[in-house]
Amino acid sequence: xxxxxxxxxxxxxxxxxxxxxxxxxxxxxxxxxxxxxxxxxxxxxxxxxxxxxxxxxxxxxxxxxxxxxxxxxxxxxxxxxxxxxxxxxxxxxxxxxxxxxxxxxxxxxxxxxxxxxxxxxxxxxxxxxxxxxxxxxxxxxxxxxxxxxxxxxxxxxxxxxxxxxxxxxxxxxxxxxxxxxxxxxxxxxxxxxxxxxxxxxxxxxxxxxxxxxxxxxxxxxxxxxxxxxxxxxxxxxxxxxxxxxxxxxxxxxxxxxxxxxxxxxxxxxxxxxxxxxxxxxxxxxxxxxxxxxxxxxxxxxxxxxxxxxxxxxxxxxxxxxxxxxxxxxxxxxxxxxxxxxxxxxxxxxxxxxxxxxxxxxxxxxxxxxxxxxxxxxxxxxxxxxxxxxxxxxxxxxxxxxxxxxxxxxxxxxxxxxxxxxxxxxxxxx
Amino acid sequence: xxxxxxxxxxxxxxxxxxxxxxxxxxxxxxxxxxxxxxxxxxxxxxxxxxxxxxxxxxxxxxxxxxxxxxxxxxxxxxxxxxxxxxxxxxxxxxxxxxxxxxxxxxxxxxxxxxxxxxxxxxxxxxxxxxxxxxxxxxxxxxxxxxxxxxxxxxxxxxxxxxxxxxxxxxxxxxxxxxxxxxxxxxxxxxxxxxxxxxxxxxxxxxxxxxxxxxxxxxxxxxxxxxxxxxxxxxxxxxxxxxxxxxxxxxxxxxxxxxxxxxxxxxxxxxxxxxxxxxxxxxxxxxxxxxxxxxxxxxxxxxxxxxxxxxxxxxxxxxxxxxxxxxxxxxxxxxxxxxxxxxxxxxxxxxxxxxxxxxxxxxxxxxxxxxxxxxxxxxxxxxxxxxxxxxxxxxxxxxxxxxxxxxxxxxxxxxxxxxxxxxxxxxxxx
Numbered sequence: 001x002x003x004x005x006x007x008x009x010x011x012x013x014x015x016x017x018x019x020x021x022x023x024x025x026x027x028x029x030x031x032x033x034x035x036x037x038x039x040x041x042x043x044x045x046x047x048x049x050x051x052x053x054x055x056x057x058x059x060x061x062x063x064x065x066x067x068x069x070x071x072x073x074x075x076x077x078x079x080x081x082x083x084x085x086x087x088x089x090x091x092x093x094x095x096x097x098x099x100x101x102x103x104x105x106x107x108x109x110x111x112x113x114x115x116x117x118x119x120x121x122x123x124x125x126x127x128x129x130x131x132x133x134x135x136x137x138x139x140x141x142x143x144x145x146x147x148x149x150x151x152x153x154x155x156x157x158x159x160x161x162x163x164x165x166x167x168x169x170x171x172x173x174x175x176x177x178x179x180x181x182x183x184x185x186x187x188x189x190x191x192x193x194x195x196x197x198x199x200x201x202x203x204x205x206x207x208x209x210x211x212x213x214x215x216x217x218x219x220x221x222x223x224x225x226x227x228x229x230x231x232x233x234x235x236x237x238x239x240x241x242x243x244x245x246x247x248x249x250x251x252x253x254x255x256x257x258x259x260x261x262x263x264x265x266x267x268x269x270x271x272x273x274x275x276x277x278x279x280x281x282x283x284x285x286x287x288x289x290x291x292x293x294x295x296x297x298x299x300x301x302x303x304x305x306x307x308x309x310x311x312x313x314x315x316x317x318x319x320x321x322x323x324x325x326x327x328x329x330x331x332x333x334x335x336x337x338x339x340x341x342x343x344x345x346x347x348x349x350x351x352x353x354x355x356x357x358x359x360x361x362x363x364x365x366x367x368x369x370x371x372x373x374x375x376x377x378x379x380x381x382x383x384x385x386x387x388x389x390x391x392x393x394x395x396x397x398x399x400x401x402x403x404x405x406x407x408x409x410x411x412x413x414x415x416x417x418x419x420x421x422x423x424x425x426x427x428x429x
Numbered sequence: 430x431x432x433x434x435x436x437x438x439x440x441x442x443x444x445x446x447x448x449x450x451x452x453x454x455x456x457x458x459x460x461x462x463x464x465x466x467x468x469x470x471x472x473x474x475x476x477x478x479x480x481x482x483x484x485x486x487x488x489x490x491x492x493x494x495x496x497x498x499x500x501x502x503x504x505x506x507x508x509x510x511x512x513x514x515x516x517x518x519x520x521x522x523x524x525x526x527x528x529x530x531x532x533x534x535x536x537x538x539x540x541x542x543x544x545x546x547x548x549x550x551x552x553x554x555x556x557x558x559x560x561x562x563x564x565x566x567x568x569x570x571x572x573x574x575x576x577x578x579x580x581x582x583x584x585x586x587x588x589x590x591x592x593x594x595x596x597x598x599x600x601x602x603x604x605x606x607x608x609x610x611x612x613x614x615x616x617x618x619x620x621x622x623x624x625x626x627x628x629x630x631x632x633x634x635x636x637x638x639x640x641x642x643x644x645x646x647x648x649x650x651x652x653x654x655x656x657x658x659x660x661x662x663x664x665x666x667x668x669x670x671x672x673x674x675x676x677x678x679x680x681x682x683x684x685x686x687x688x689x690x691x692x693x694x695x696x697x698x699x700x701x702x703x704x705x706x707x708x709x710x711x712x713x714x715x716x717x718x719x720x721x722x723x724x725x726x727x728x729x730x731x732x733x734x735x736x737x738x739x740x741x742x743x744x745x746x747x748x749x750x751x752x753x754x755x756x757x758x759x760x761x762x763x764x765x766x767x768x769x770x771x772x773x774x775x776x777x778x779x780x781x782x783x784x785x786x787x788x789x790x791x792x793x794x795x796x797x798x799x800x801x802x803x804x805x806x807x808x809x810x811x812x813x814x815x816x817x818x819x820x821x822x823x824x825x826x827x828x829x830x831x832x833x834x835x836x837x838x839x840x841x842x843x844x845x846x847x848x849x850x851x852x853x854x855x856x857x858x
Contacts, residue, residue: 118844121843124774312770312771312775312843334764335768335771338767342742343742345553347784348780348782348834351780402845405777414550415547423855424856427852
């Protein structure tokens with residue numbers, strides 16, 4: 001954790017009381033008075049966010065930037081410094097100040113964030129030009145092999161015990177597949193693993209390459225229920241240790257090999273390729289490298305599936321998420337995803353957008369997380385609790401509002417005619 | 430028809446006898462002797478095509494360019510001029526010389542063409558760089574409103590009676606949907622119309638915009654079976670006349686309005702947008718214009734479907750097809766198709782590749798066509814019969830080999846949550 005982050009986290013622990021009661025921060029010599037110019041800037045900021053239906057409430061009780069429509073939540077800005085930061089860079093600082101306890105939300109956090117996403121989407125609908133102009137400044141870091149390792153370590157190696165608190169029993173940390181919205185999370189994650197296997201049309205004795213295997217649930221499911229041999233790659237040390245242990249416990253270590261290495265270093269020839277929830281971390285500039293890996297790894301009869309968070313159009317990552325949660329991550333648009341397949345002439349058979357299934361998955365995760373915040377706070381601290389609450393609620397809001405998509409892309413070698421005649425088989429048991 | 434075409438067509442009428450019996454063509458002063466250099470060039474040509482398993486047989490009985498593998502068909506080159514043209518530009522001149530009767534195929538034409546496609550695809554697998562270098566020279570003409578009209582007139586206005594000979598009873602001139610490969614064509618075209626309606630989730634009283642409506646089958650199906658109001662655009666005069674007549678006959682002219690105009694001139698707001706088999710003629714440089722049309726035509730709850738022939742990667746149209754069959758046409762890759770949707774932030778929900786269904790559709794069309802060649806020859810001439818045989822067999826080969834794809838892309842306005850929870854509903858009646 002950086003020095004600055006540590007300081008913010010420290011502050012957050014004392015964030016229960018109103019900032020107005022504190023001494024003014026030294027670098028804000030003007031104290032906590034709100035100036036007319038700041039109110040104008042705050043109104044402009046709300047406009048730039050598309051005027052979401054929220055009430056902004058300052059530390060002294062002033063309410064600012066009413067938008068005409070009935071507010072669905074109240075955003076409390078607790079000190080002058082937080083106000084200035086928010087005006088300067090709302091997309092980053094809303095999260096930073098929320099984590100630090102200097103911004104609070106009265107109302108349902110996910111609904112508040114969904115309203116912000118929806119307002120920004122309305123605003124952005126004809127905003128392509130601005131987005132293109134800004135694109136170079138939002139370019140993610142190039143994910144070289146060592147940088148990818150640092151990025152993944154940052155998120156996935158914070159402790160399996162933490163993830164156990166709110167994931168399903170199989171530790172599947174990707175979008176589930178709910179046969180109906182009322183299905184439970186355990187059932188929906190098992191259904192997702194199966195849905196992926198069926199889309200891959202696995203048959204016993206085949207070999208599968210998996211890149212980005214998380215805690216190993218899919219690899220073990222494929223081996224156990226479809227009788228295939230799996231080589232599964234991951235650069236998260238903790239996840240690999242966990243997955244190997246599970247393979248041994250379940251007697252599947254003869255069928256599944258968990259390898260701690262980068263996807264760019266895979267070797268061998270396989271009947272199928274699968275990657276669920278890795279692409280978000282690959283970075284668009286490495287898609288052709290990933291395509292080359294798939295191309296050299298697949299047999300001539302090979303086929304594959306890539307499951308990834310995506311966007312309706314190429315867009316930068318929310319800067320707060322990129323800084324705090326997923327360094328180096330960038331969910332692609334479909335045209336960007338095609339950079340994996342088109343240069344190698346793979347034939348895309350099926351693309352399915354499961355956006356609302358990810359919203360539902362996140363509802364479950366958020367509920368389980370909230371039921372365990374006391375344990376989370378003991379493991380880490382209050383700021384961590386707030387950071388992860390914002391991340392989970394924000395992701396839920398992003399999928400509900402349509403800011404984020406979830407794409408499953410099934411593909412084959414070009415010209416392969418041993419493909420399903422229709423998709424009917426996926427919907428009959 | 431150009432002077433050159435007319436001459437070729439004239440020659441073709443006398444093409445029943447071996448060219449060797451004719452006087453040498455005046456501009457080929459060397460006569461019909463085959464030189465070693467030409468044999469070398471012919472071998473190189475076969476290499477450049479990826480060495481398809483075909484035997485080339487010259488007018489004097491010489492067999493050239495055996496490839497090692499057992500030939501599946503014999504290609505007879507009937508004179509020296511045809512040989513020289515073929516060597517110079519095989520992708521264009523194979524078709525030109527076939528149409529002129531100066532090249533013949535012994536064996537099943539579609540199988541021969543499939544072998545050529547498959548060989549070229551193997552060859553092209555790592556040939557991106559060449560393809561990129563050639564791309565500017567293969568750029569299609571820009572399809573302005575008047576040019577689009579000329580292009581469409583060329584193909585679709587050659588006579589409804591001709592199309593009636595080999596299309597289904599509803600005159601659906603696009604890929605059908607076969608619930609099983611053994612389904613009949615009439616059944617499969619009706620199933621396709623229904624599948625499109627179900628993907629669009631039409632409900633009675635809704636309004637639909639259709640661009641490129643052919644002879645009106647889909648518009649009438651939507652009106653009749655889904656109770657919607659349709660505005661259907663087309664720039665083919667003959668098709669519009671036919672469709673209007675059919676609407677009157679079936680008493681649907683109150684629900685369906687057939688408009689002879691360019692898609693760029695549509696007006697109004699609609700619940701759904703659909704376009705089946707038009708995109709191939711739009712030209713990639715006009716995709717953003719098409720996206721803008723959809724964007725200004727769809728209500729906020731709107732959704733749509735685009736059905737189009739496509740490619741695994743951006744590729745030029747076969748030059749013979751572009752010259753003789755579909756001027757200005759260019760089937761897109763998926764990344765190219767996304768240029769319709771991404772600039773406007775439409776949310777792609779579902780992409781289905783129905784390539785093998787188009788191969789099956791073409792099998793039916795070709796069989797019906799062959800059963801009616803005598804009538805076709807009376808309507809036109811022998812060269813026309815050969816041109817259309819090559820086009821239908823070549824298209825069948827292209828879909829079977831995987832050179833061509835068929836994409837159905839379903840989309841919605843961004844952030845719309847009234848979307849199907851799963852695709853199960855498409856597979857239960």
